Amino acid sequence: MSRIALSAAILGFSAASAFAAPQPLGLVQTLDPAPLVCDAKGKCAAILASFCLQQSRLAPGPGDRYVAADNAQITLRVTRTNGTVETLDGAKALNFVSYTGFATTTVEIDRARLPADLAGAVVEVGPLATLLPVTAPDDPSPLSAEEIAMATGDWRRQAEALFDKPNMRSDATRLVARAVSVLPESYRQDTAAGHRAAWDAAMAAPGQMFTVEGVQLGRQMFQACKTTVDQSLKWALRKCLENRLDEKQKEINQDYWDQQGGV
Secondary structure, three states, X not given: OOHHHHHHHHHHHHHHOOOOOOOOEEEOOOOOOEEOXXXXXXXXXXXXXXXXXXXXXXXXXXXXXXXXXXXXXXXXXXXXXXXXXXXXXXXXXXXXXXXXXXXXXXXXXXXXXXXXXXXXXXXXXXXXXXXXXXXXXXXXXOOOHHHHHHHHOHHHHHHHHHHOOOOHHHHHHHHHHHHHHHOOOOHHHOOHHHHHHHHHHHOOOOOOOOOHHHHHHHHHHXXXXXXXXXXXXXXXXXHHHHHHHHHHHHHHHHHHHHHHOOO
């Protein structure tokens, strides 16, 4: 097919599929609570690793919105300055937004919805959590009841060993995602002290369930990006880590698709 014809075909496919629901996502279980970081714009958020559960549907784009499936165990734990802890249903309280695509998801809440005397907030994702795309009323191809049942059932259970259980790759992606959450988006705000703080945040309380190999791989990914950034004046550590995280999640996802024979 000529380049012009191929481009036209791609554009035609994209236009026809522009409003079709993207693939359901698995939200990776947190072995240790992920801290929410509040910014100057009034958002408190964390970046969490996620993955594609249905290869046959289009991947989400950055900014696509999701909701937690009915059986998702997601907890938002809020601590006030006086030490009081409040536990909320994170599946209902939090917003879920595709960050870089299917490999990472932002979990967020408006700062105004949290106590004025907030000391900190963390999110915990339990096993087998699934996110479903928010669809428009005129969506030409919304998820069917059968697809939702598979995404929250068999497909999600079959992904557990690769993504949720402690292992080298899943542990590394959890740690790198935590570092990404606290790093600035612009290279202009990057500092050596900020880099150290980001890794310290990732390792603040890794929990006994993290594998030694996973921590080592996460550190290698972090150090490789730090070396890249140190050699470049216009490359943010956060951006480099996002790319590494995407690559690793896609690698694991490919193993899942191969295992499933395509879904």
